[in-house]
Amino acid sequence: MSLIQRLFKIQIPRWIKPTFYIGTTILILIFNDAFGETDSLIIFSLFFFLLMGVEVIRWLFIQTKSIITLKKEKKEVELLHLKSQVNPHFFFNTLNNLYGLVEQDTVKAQKLILKLSEMMRYSIYEGGNDWVTLDEEITYLENYLELHKMRYHKSIDIRFSIHVTDRSKKVMPLLFIILLENAFKHGVENLRKDAFVHIKLEANDSEINFEVENNFDTEEITEKPGIGLKNLKRRLELVYPRTHRLEIGVTKSIHEAQLTLEI
Incomplete structure (x- = not known):
């Protein structure tokens, strides 16, 4: 849960984040095509893609942890069944x-x-x-x-x-x-x-x-x-x-x- 969600106790729909990253990427490409590679745009782009990379890594970590947990739970359930x-x-x-x-x-x-x-x-x-x-x-x-x-x-x-x-x-x-x-x-x-x-x-x-x-x-x-x-x-x-x-x-x-x- 993000800081904004904790402070205001709001639930952000799952589709917001991917829509935000896709939309921002499109805007960066449009601004780059219209105004060229300005210093401000380059700095903003670096921070944006760094943030997006962190989110991707975080998502992969959560998915991997979830898979490991499911496998462990499945193993425990199977063992209980076998013991019975x-x-x-x-x-x-x-x-x-x-x-x-x-x-x-x-x-x-x-x-x-x-x-x-x-x-x-x-x-x-x-x-x-x-x-x-x-x-x-x-x-x-x-x-x-x-x-x-x-x-x-x-x-x-x-x-x-x-x-x-x-x-x-x-x-x-x-x-x-x-x-x-x-x-x-x-x-x-x-x-x-x-x-x-x-x-x-x-x-x-x-x-x-x-x-x-x-x-x-x-x-x-x-x-x-x-x-x-x-x-x-x-x-x-x-x-x-x-x-x-x-x-x-x-x-x-x-x-x-x-x-x-x-x-």
Whole structure:
């Protein structure tokens, strides 16, 4: 807002400025053609075109800032949408299990409800934050594993190896859970026996490395990537551009996923 607008609290229509600059330029050309290049006209022209150059630079700055702001807002909205899609079907499956468990084993059902409420609280509140500590993410993963141990009636070899020098390191929430969830959804769910899920989390001052290895039924394998994996890849592109590595491989009946984040 210009000084005149501030003093008199008036709104100047947008078309006034370009009309003024175009009209003044035409007048300068007319006067120059009629009277020649007088000293007064040259000085006035210099100040006028200098003022017009400042206005053009100011306009470009405002437009650039507006574009950057819009891109940032679009990124934040997309991230919120992606976060809201994380593991909803897991909660639905657990609630279905609880329905049948309430009459059979009330004590176990109560434990499942408490564990599930802890996970839902984290997913809804902490999961909406930009960053959380590694310690919070580890607790969430451990709760997820405990909940699975309680809801399955079959024996599963679950191992979670943690080697973290500083658990206060910041990380984007709900990244690792997608890889872990896939290990259960596409592996454990379809195996009647000898199912295993081995997880390793390592972190030092420069990077975080998360690995998940699980076996699966080769007859149930699908080539089509799931929504969760697409979600993860997009979030990594938005938050960790050029500072992440996601490697997924299959050897016979073993599925391996490794995510490395530079911090």
